[in-house]
Amino acid sequence: MKITIRVNGKPRGFDVEPNTLLLNLVRDGMLLTGAKYGCGVGECGACTVLLDGESVLACMVLAFDADGRNVETIEGLGEYDSLHPIQEAYLEEGAVQCGFCTPGFVMSTKALLSEKSQPTETEIREYLKGNMCRCTGYVNIVRAVQSAAAKMKGPG
Amino acid sequence: MSINTHNTHIVNGFAYHAPTSVAEATKLLDEHGVEASILAGGTDLVPKMKQAILKPKHVVNLKHIPELAGVREEAEQIRIGALTRLRDLERSIIVTEKLPLIHEAITAIGSVQIRNMATVGGNLCNASPAADSAQALVALGAKANIAGPKCERSIELESFFTGPGRTVLGRGELLASLTLPYPEEGSRGAFIKLGRTSLDLATVSIAVNAKMKKETVESIRVVMGAVAPTPLRLRNVEQSLAKKKLTVDAIEEAGKLVSESIKPITDIRGTAEYRRVASKGLAMEALTRILDGSRRDK
Structure with a gap:
């Protein structure tokens, strides 16, 4: 079946089977390999992408449910020489260790900061509880979100 | 088909239906019976399809029926x-x-x-x-x-x-x-959930909704989760609390009755014994919150 998805701002057409999962379309069909396959059952958050601005688990979304909608992945955020403030903050705060969970965390952070520009630590921990880091870097991740919030607010 | 050792794909194919009215949806579901699965949010169905626990021949997506949401x-x-x-x-x-x-x-x-x-x-x-x-x-x-x-x-x-x-x-x-x-005047509720982690399903949970007159219960509903095959409404507890003043003793008594009235099992999330003890504590905590709330109202 034919579907059209706006991926990181660019509309793209695909011919998918009904059983195609959005994550496999993103990774294998578009070669955007930032979003990761982790647990497959909705517990780890490694496959988090934004669907019309809201965080969802791409490994549990059927591709046809993204038809006509906006999909944002980590690749849409910044380039090597011009990182998004959230990416900068994660690097500066040492919130990236093995990196497997990072794209999911960064996309959840983007959704959080678009809903609430200056969240409290409790709000950050609550919002990010669907993303797991097995290098146990949560303290630095929370700091990174706070730092990103400050950067995006700008001076004053 | 792809190798699916880690459930990265839905291996089985299916016919996809996206009805736009309830009449169309029920007709499709009637036609395909047990061979059809309803797709709503997909957070339960999709993992089950990936693990081949469910292999529906037809998937009926209800998300294109506007009247069903909101x-x-x-x-x-x-x-x-x-x-x-x-x-x-x-x-x-x-x-x-x-x-x-x-x-x-x-x-x-x-x-x-x-x-x-x-x-x-x-x-x-x-x-x-x-x-x-x-x-x-x-x-x-x-x-x-x-x-x-x-x-x-x-x-x-x-x-x-x-x-x-x-x-x-x-x-x-x-x-x-x-x-x-619509909730009646003086109505207040409490929901408490115990889980291994905040992301997990409940090991025990309780929802209480009471219509209070000062510190006295006019009417009340007590419903527990994960302690019986279905969500369990405890009518005997409700009856024992009706028209009663919520004192420390009454709350303790109700907690004991809750613990005796549930039908818990032992599973990966907790033992039956744990659930009995925890349900007493949850019930007492929920009733105390309701009492505190109605005191603040005065």
Whole structure:
């Protein structure tokens, strides 16, 4: 079946089977390999992408449910020489260790900061509880979100 | 087909249907019977399809039926469409203002990502004895409105569940909406969930909704999760509390009765013994919160 998805701002057409999962379309069909396959059952958050601005688990979304909608992945955020403030903050705060969970965390952070520009630590921990880091870097991740919030607010 | 050792794909193919009206949906469900699965948020169905626990030949996506989603205030009742996403439910002003107990129960479910996808109807139709939305909805006296190929029917939500993973839904039927009476004056609720982690299903949970007159219970509903094959309404506890002043002794007594009245099992989340002890504590905590709240009201 034919579907059209706006991926990181660019509309793209695909011919998918009904059983195609959005994550496999993103990774294998578009070669955007930032979003990761982790647990497959909705517990780890490694496959988090934004669907019309809201965080969802791409490994549990059927591709046809993204038809006509906006999909944002980590690749849409910044380039090597011009990182998004959230990416900068994660690097500066040492919130990236093995990196497997990072794209999911960064996309959840983007959704959080678009809903609430200056969240409290409790709000950050609550919002990010669907993303797991097995290098146990949560303290630095929370700091990174706070730092990103400050950067995006700008001076004053 | 791809190698699927880590459930990265849905291996089985299926015919996809996206009806745009309830009549069209119930006709499709009736036609394909047990070979059809309903797709709402997909947070339960999709993992089951990936693990080949379910292999439906037909998938009927209900997300293109606008009338099934959203929260509306009607003359005598509040209507919640079954396809309302949990995130939309928790953010609805009608829910936060008029049904705070639902807000509390819904925000305890899963993660933001899960709540962005999952629907309240899906949470109920999976009929997990631990589903967090069920207890609060039953405590508030929700009715389940069911659409079928030939007729519609409304039943009390507490009679909707018939066992773990089982509901009264027959061939061709779907859960269309929930209706709740407007809460009465002096009505207040408490929802508490115990889980291994905040992301997990409940080990034990409780929802209480009481109509209070100062510190005296006028009427009350006590509903527990994960302690019986279905969400369990404890009528004997409700009767023992009705017209009673909530004193420390009365709360202790009610906690004991709750613990004796549940039918828990031992599973990976906790033992039956643990559930008995914990349910007493949860009930006492819930009643204490209600009492504290009604004291503040004066």
